[in-house]
Amino acid sequence: MQAQEIITVENLYKHYGQVKAVDGISLQISASEIFGMVGPNGSGKTTTIECIEGLRQPDKGKVRVLGLDPEKDFYALREIIGVQLQACNLPARMRVEEALDLFASFYQHSVDWRALLDDLGLTEKRRSFYNQLSGGQKQRLFVALALINRPNIVFLDELTTGLDPQARRATWDLVRRIREQGTTVxxxxxxMEEAERLCDRVAILDHGRVIAMDTPNSLVSQLGMSRRVTFEINGHSSGATKIANHAASDFNPALLGVVEGVQKVDQDGNEVVVHGKGNGLVGELVRALENAGVSFTNLRSEQANLEDVFLALTGRAIRN
Ligand SMILES: Nc1ncnc2c1ncn2[C@@H]1O[C@H](COP(=O)(O)OP(=O)(O)OP(=O)(O)O)[C@@H](O)[C@H]1O
Ligand SMILES: [Mg+2]
Structure with missing residues (x-):
């Protein structure tokens, strides 16, 4: 293990019958890193994370967390990691403060949870029963519980699912703060936006394998596509006549394939997505559309992102 690496996973396998939940995953995670895993439903994220936490037993492979073997050293590991599970529950009539006291009692060292509640915007819910919390408040409580032993590493499975945009951003700030205090996340x-903004490095999983892993910027720049230009086809103007109805089927994507900087053109109904690079890309596209008499609306240009990386690597959208 290199000095900086605090999590090492080598050739991890976990199959459930025919389902290859984890199919040969290797990862190295450094101290104080914010590391993220993204991937479609069922791609093996939870299985991987739970093998690292010692909650599932891998079929094959080596896992070390701060030099400990999660299977053999489960109790020692529990003291120094924090875990937020994707699916968890508490008794309905347990109060927030009771849950925090209970979890604090599991550990030799715990933090003052009042500050944690404050950070997570839950102070006024301190006396509430668990079943009186909203979905997002429950989620925040589980983040607090994962941090109660001031862990060296915190595992957050689906950190912000169910949170409103404001709570999501507040959670990003919290994650950054805990990293500043030396915790690896x-x-x-x-x-995808969360992974790009928050993570130092991201692993993209598909079918139990890591298909790409790097900093978000490098993943996007390795794609070689810098922009995604999207627009909707209105119709073709033939002289003064606009033929709107047949617009989408009449449109020939090859028209844009020859434009300088264009790498890929996708059409879904009347929506067209062009991937490409170069400062003049948008201008060239607009000129080509106008020259061909194609009327369009809602043209927007965005930076390529992790979704584009996934699409380029697998040929399908991450949410399918
Ligand atoms: N206990 C289990 N028994 C049988 N199959 C399982 C079990 N746990 C997970 N699987 C299967 O393993 C695969 C990976 O599941 P996993 O929960 O690791 O995916 P995930 O990437 O976390 O998905 P999601 O984004 O939906 O949380 C899925 O096909 C799932 O059905
Ligand atoms: Mg999962």
Whole structure:
């Protein structure tokens, strides 16, 4: 193990009958890193994370967390990691403060949970029963419970699922703060924006394998596509006559394939998505559409992102 690596996973396998939930995953995670796993439903994120936490037994492979073997050293590991599970529950009539006291009692060292509640915007819910909390408040409570032993590493499986946009951003700030205090963060998310903004490195999983792993910027720049230009076809103007109804089927994507900087053109009904690079891309596209008499609306240009990386690597959208 290199000095900086605090999680090492080598050739991890976990199959359930015919289902290859984890099919040969290797990862190295450094101290104080915010590391994220993204991937479609069933791609093996939770299985991987739970093998690292010692909650599932891998079929094959080596896992070390701070030098400990999660299977053999489960109790020692529990003291120094924090775990937020994707699916969990508490008794309906347990109060927030009781849950925090209970979880604090599991550990030799715990933090003052009042500050945690404050950070997570839950102070006024301190006396509430668990079943009186909203979905997002429950989620925040589980984040607090995962941090109660001031862990060296915190695992957050679907960190912000169910949170409103404001709570999501507040949670990002919290994650950044805990990293500043020296905690390594290992998270999974379905939100590409979250992975891009929050994570130092991201692993993209598909069918139990890591299909790409790097910093979000490098993943996007390795794609070689810098922009995604999207627009909707209105119709063709033939002289003064606009033929709107047949617009989508009449449109020939090859028209844009020859434009300088264009790498890929996808059409779904009347929506067209062009991937490409170069400063003049948008201008060239608009000129080509106008020259061909194609009327369009709602043209927007965005930076390529992790969704585009996934699409380029697998040929399908991450949410399918
Ligand atoms: N206990 C289990 N028994 C049988 N199959 C399982 C079990 N746990 C997971 N699987 C299967 O393993 C695969 C990976 O599941 P996993 O929960 O790791 O995916 P995930 O990436 O976390 O998905 P999601 O985004 O939906 O949370 C899925 O096909 C799932 O059905
Ligand atoms: Mg999962």
């Amino acid at each position: 290992f998270l999974t998310t379905h939100f």
